[in-house]
Amino acid sequence: MRGSAGRALKTPTFFENFATGFARGNPHLDPESSISWELGIDRTIFGSTGEIRLTWFNQSFEDLIQFTFARSIPTDPSYFNVAAANSRGLELQLGTQWRRVGGSATWTWLDTQVTDSGFEEGPGATFVRGESLLRRPNHNANFHVAVDLNNGVDVYGDLGVTGSRSDRDFSSFPATPVKLQSYAVFSVGGRWEIFPSAQSLSRLVFDMRVENAPPRNTRRLP
Template structure:
């Protein structure tokens, strides 16, 4: 794999990677997975990362236990190294390195048509890359010193109410902090998602809606951390099979034209609609 770019000066680096993965499913309800990957990069230090997971459906009960763990690597982006758009790059940046773990339990509802899942997760990030205001000519990107911490819980629900109606919901609580203990920006503490899908016209069409609510989202403004307004958005989508090979589709995003922002100074798109036809042959 080769990455290259042209701009102020041509830059290029190569990555040779090798990966191995194992998956197994056993008659006692246990499923396991393990993977390992080694990256040999011409610019950054070579690194080996891994991931592992298991799922165990307890026989004769409605319970399933699941867990996973692993490490990760993210190389700096070109704009962070060479700069641009009013920012000065930093050629001395190091890749971000992470390690994570999660534990969870899933419960199958008595009617067998839905599940309820609770998961705890934790992640540790080293050398996180951040932008900061600097004097002209000095780098605007740097690796944070120390460990960034993210930890939280997620509750997910899915239920086939009828053969044609499915509903779902998920709530995530996230506690994310920088190495100095301050709240990490652009990561909401509370996020709720709800969705529903309905088959219509004898299975020839479907309608879908989803709702997203975000609370306690922060961003940096002039070197200080500021709370952004809470917001809720709703999206709709639909399709109808005109023939066996043609499908009419449509979707509306931000249905109620909500004014909101997830990054300070950048407004999110307002209401938008699309209509189209898909063909298959």
């Protein structure tokens, strides 16, 4: 059994503190804060050749900084500590080594919820009370396999799967709620130890297109 707890702070950016012009900074902003804890268990499996790790985690975010257009006078600040959210999830990790073959798998379930939407309202808002945080998939998985071929040569393969996520299309006003599709990235690579102090490393990523956020697409991977 293992467990941990902690508190983290994220300081405001220089722009959020001291911006001038159309957007006005707020020098009195507090840092965004989060409190987190986790509990987990670890067990060996397949004799002593494998391990399973199960972890439950929980986070709460407070004093999230938000921008507002609704200023009483032009000199009023545009940024305030108003939004809040919670996050919880479960992570399962498996790992094993059998002779010259090793493998691991990780699956994460994540549930987020906005508890204070701050200034924003409506389905197109960045924070909507009771809904999930943007661009946080409920499911995420990673798989890794490596094989030792002797004579200093290793080959490996990786597969990463990211589930669908809620987002906003900010090209329109108000922003339109959208759903980003799930995607997978598969890569293979190898390592050749030419002599003890030098290695040759190669990696190949299959040609694909990944849409991280609307409406723009990333370039095709080489």
